[in-house]
Amino acid sequence: MRILKSLLPAICCLLLAACGDVSFKAITASPPDRTATLDDEEGEITLSQGVALAVECTSTSGGQHGPCPGMTHHVDDPGVAAVLAADVDELRERYANGTVDTQQPAVFVVTARAVGSTTLRITTEHGGATLMVTVRPAGQP
């Protein structure tokens, strides 16, 4: 019982982290006559074949809000889409338990290789999220 009590804060932290809110926003636009969009509410990225979209990840968990800490990514079918980490020359505010500091944004670029669908899995220290990536034929906006 004493051991359980001592582990309780750590368990709470882990649960809070697992239940954190991870959200995404596109930071680049579609090229003319092609599609490169993100619907964060639906968890969908739609791309025309050959194009790219840069996406920023933000998370909130246990009194913290800011760029997704420790972000990693994985695409189930790399033949359909690829994901690459990106560097952005800006700083974003991070709120942590009443204090504010700055961090580089957590950004990745999704590229559309072939027509089809696949799942993009994002993990962070505040939990994970999945995005469905759909690649349309190039001539279909």
Add this chain to the structure above:
Amino acid sequence: MQRVLAVLGWLGLLCACACDSSPGAMGQAHFSTDCAPTDQACMAAGLYAPIAKGGRVSLDVGVNYSGTAALALVLQSVDPAVLQASGNELTGIEEGVVALLVQAPGQRVIDFIHVSVKAPSRLGIHRLGSEGGDLGELSPNVQLLTGDQISVDVRPYDDDSLLLGALDATWSASGDAVTMINPGLGSRRQLVARTPGSARLTVTSGAMNGHIDLEVLP
């Protein structure tokens, strides 16, 4: 006065290099074609047109990233079936739109730009200045004086719109009125008007050809 003009010239050159070339989607890189050093209009234009299918473009890429210089950048095409990237040279393969990634060491993306590839519908013969700057398309009939020399090159067009890219081309000139010299600068040719008369200059690239008629006056 000369110093003021020189300073203004350099400012114009710097602005052409840094301000007016095509910006990347993330605003951290800018792209322009590899222009002749004195061709400021070319430098300012950036990637101003689709790349011709079969055309090769040497790209200049600059990066605006605070506190960082001289990054070893790698260009990567998302779809090499549409556009191939090798070093800083791009080659249009098939018609389409494709993202060209600019990557820093570790494959981290710094920026990207979407590039169009289009099949040319005709060839245009352009006159070049002494420093290689493009003076525009020659009219179908050109008059030269005996002893004149002009530099010409071939450019791909989609109807009236100029496309980007150097083409593999073969040249021929009929008659003895002009002599054609290959200066070893890609598809560029030097024409020397030798004797009064007429000649037809023809350029062929793939299945397309273009020509101009030359008249050499005494």
